[in-house]
Amino acid sequence: MDKLEHYLDQVCRSIGGPRSMREHVRQELREHLRDAVAEHKAVGMSEEAALDRALADFGGPEQMRQELEATHGHRLLPVVIDKAMQWKERTMKAKWLWMTWAYLALGVVIVLEILLITFNVIFIIPKFKKLLSDGMIDSAGLEEDGLTWMVNFLHELEYVGGHFTTWMLLAAIAAIGLFEWQVRSEHKPFIRLAALGSVAVGLMVVIGLMVLSLVIPFCVAMPAMGVMSRPWAVEQTISADVALTALEQAQAKKDWVAMADHATQLRTALNRLSAGPALTSLSRRDQQGNLADLRARLRQTQQAVGDVQQAIRDHDTGRLEAALGECRKAFEPIRDAAKRPAS
Amino acid sequence: MDTELLKGTLSLLILALLCRKSMYGYEIAATVHRDTDGAFTWREGSLYPSLHKMEQAGLIVGAWEEKETGRKRRYYRITEAGKAALADKRQSWSELCRAVNAILEKS
Numbered sequence: 001m002d003k004l005e006h007y008l009d010q011v012c013r014s015i016g017g018p019r020s021m022r023e024h025v026r027q028e029l030r031e032h033l034r035d036a037v038a039e040h041k042a043v044g045m046s047e048e049a050a051l052d053r054a055l056a057d058f059g060g061p062e063q064m065r066q067e068l069e070a071t072h073g074h075r076l077l078p079v080v081i082d083k084a085m086q087w088k089e090r091t092m093k094a095k096w097l098w099m100t101w102a103y104l105a106l107g108v109v110i111v112l113e114i115l116l117i118t119f120n121v122i123f124i125i126p127k128f129k130k131l132l133s134d135g136m137i138d139s140a141g142l143e144e145d146g147l148t149w150m151v152n153f154l155h156e157l158e159y160v161g162g163h164f165t166t167w168m169l170l171a172a173i174a175a176i177g178l179f180e181w182q183v184r185s186e187h188k189p190f191i192r193l194a195a196l197g198s199v200a201v202g203l204m205v206v207i208g209l210m211v212l213s214l215v216i217p218f219c220v221a222m223p224a225m226g227v228m229s230r231p232w233a234v235e236q237t238i239s240a241d242v243a244l245t246a247l248e249q250a251q252a253k254k255d256w257v258a259m260a261d262h263a264t265q266l267r268t269a270l271n272r273l274s275a276g277p278a279l280t281s282l283s284r285r286d287q288q289g290n291l292a293d294l295r296a297r298l299r300q301t302q303q304a305v306g307d308v309q310q311a312i313r314d315h316d317t318g319r320l321e322a323a324l325g326e327c328r329k330a331f332e333p334i335r336d337a338a339k340r341p342a343s
Numbered sequence: 344m345d346t347e348l349l350k351g352t353l354s355l356l357i358l359a360l361l362c363r364k365s366m367y368g369y370e371i372a373a374t375v376h377r378d379t380d381g382a383f384t385w386r387e388g389s390l391y392p393s394l395h396k397m398e399q400a401g402l403i404v405g406a407w408e409e410k411e412t413g414r415k416r417r418y419y420r421i422t423e424a425g426k427a428a429l430a431d432k433r434q435s436w437s438e439l440c441r442a443v444n445a446i447l448e449k450s
Contacts, residue, residue, distance in 0.1 A: 024407075028368060028417045029391065035369040036387070059386035067392040071399070 003051055004033055010061035014082065016073030025068065033058060099189060106196040113203035120210055121161035125154050128214060137221040145220055150213035157210060230281035233273060237282070237338035240269035240301075244331060247308070248324060256312055259320075263309045266327075270302050273334070282337040294337060300330035353385075353393050354402075355436060358421060358429040361403060365420035368394060394419060402428050 012026045033054050040050035058064070131137045132151065142148055185191065243266035250258035273279060279298060283291035304327035311320035360371055371394075372387045397403045402425035409415045421429070 024417070025391070025395070027415070029388070031367070031414065031416050032369045032372075032387065032391075034414075039373075057387050059388035063386075064388045067389060068395075071392045071395045 003055075004030065004037075007033075007055055007061055011064045011068065014065065014074045014078030015068050016075050021072070025072070029058075099193075102193055103196070106193070106200055109200045110196065110203060113200065113207055116207060117157075117161065117203070117210065120214070121158050124214060125158045128154060128217075129158075137217055141220055142217050147217055147220060150209075150217055153209055154213050157206070229277045233278035233281050234338045236269045236272045236278065237335060240266055240273065240331065241335055243269060244324075244327065248328075251320060251324060254317075256315060259312050260309070263305060263312060267302070267305050267309070270298065270305060274298055274302070279334075282334070282340075284337075284340070294334060297330050297333050301327055301334065304330055352436075353389070354397060355429070355432045357390075357393060357397065358402065358425055358432065361419055361421040362426065362429060365418045367416040367418050369416075371419075397425070401425075 008026050008030060011029065012022060015022050015025060033051075036054035036057065037047070037050045040053050041047065045053065128137075132139060139148075139151075142151060179192070179195070183191065243262050247259055247262040247266060250262055274295075279294050280291060283294050304323050307323035308320060308327060311317075311323050356375060357371060360366060360374055366374065368390055369387075372390055375383055394403065394405070398405050398419070401422060403419045403421055405417050405419045407415050408418045
């Protein structure tokens with residue numbers, strides 16, 4: 001009669017009142033159901049069928065419980081437990097959905113991390129190593145700042161990624177297979193999630209170190225790159241000065257064709273000066289605003305050259321003279337900066 | 344039979360039966376079923392909340408008794424207050440039947 005007792009448990013579990021009264025109610029209901037079962041068995045039903053019929057005729061446990069609670073009141077704790085069980089049932093139904101989402105999210109994160117590391121190992125780190133070997137990134141400077149370990153880390157990462165990828169993949173597959181085959185625990189899904197989370201965190205640490213190792217040496221090396229571009233910047237300044245002088249001489253001879261050529265050469269030299277760290281290498285670091293001033297002068301010079309070229313096309317002598325004067329005036333500080341020794 | 348019409352009559356039936364003799368719950372249900380030739384189809388379990396309410400109201404009194412079968416059952420008997428309540432309910436029921444029949448006969 002386990003079914004009978006289970007039914008009585010459901011009906012009587014939260015009835016209020018003294019324990020003795022609750023026991024009496026339970027006993028009374030039990031006796032009624034036993035009488036009903038006996039009557040049904042007397043007309044030929046089996047034990048199980050008779051019990052089912054008796055319970056069906058008696059009424060659903062939920063409705064019975066509510067009617068008895070309406071008469072006797074209810075106990076708070078069973079009601080709280082009931083609510084908790086209902087909540088648990090609701091959340092358990094959604095459990096598979098949240099677990100699936102967790103697996104998916106972690107899987108996507110891990111795949112993206114692996115792709116990012118692979119991309120850097122294949123494309124970015126080799127370029128970084130080339131810059132290092134070409135001297136564009138100053139190794140001595142990195143050593144002074146104690147950043148050599150970052151470069152070593154990138155070397156090791158490239159080496160491991162290039163030589164052991166297949167082995168790592170096989171090891172991962174073997175670990176997964178072993179886990180799924182051997183681990184028998186009720187917490188297995190959570191262990192699996194924890195393992196995936198740990199892998200994601202570990203890869204994130206690798207990515208963090210990789211990014212820092214690429215960015216910090218670059219930032220440290222930038223001033224060196226600026227210094228290295230000074231000879232080139234001086235060369236372009238001299239070219240521009242020569243072109244400007246030749247332009248002034250052609251103007252005196254009223255040779256419009258020669259003037260047009262020299263103006264083009266001047267423009268080209270000025271455009272090269274405006275690119276990259278060329279102007280930076282000419283500026284004085286100890287003078288705040290010097291670089292901004294040089295940039296402004298360069299822009300003025302380029303604008304003046306534009307006016308010169310227009311005047312040449314128009315064969316406008318007056319405008320040409322004025323534009324040349326503006327050009328020379330704007331270019332003077334840049335020429336002086338190139339003549340100064342490097343700071 | 345329309346179960347809506349049965350609501351409210353259960354306590355009347357219980358008091359009327361207990362006026363004959365003291366009975367236990369299953370006996371009350373079986374007697375109703377037998378005397379009405381099975382016309383009443385109701386949830387047997389709804390008997391007990393009604394019995395307990397009437398016991399709380401003092402209309403009936405329950406006591407555990409062991410009869411010749413050896414099993415203990417809770418027998419209910421009507422009290423004086425229950426008899427008075429029964430008389431009131433009979434009166435109300437008669438008036439209700441008269442009024443309803445009056446309408447039904449005219450329609």
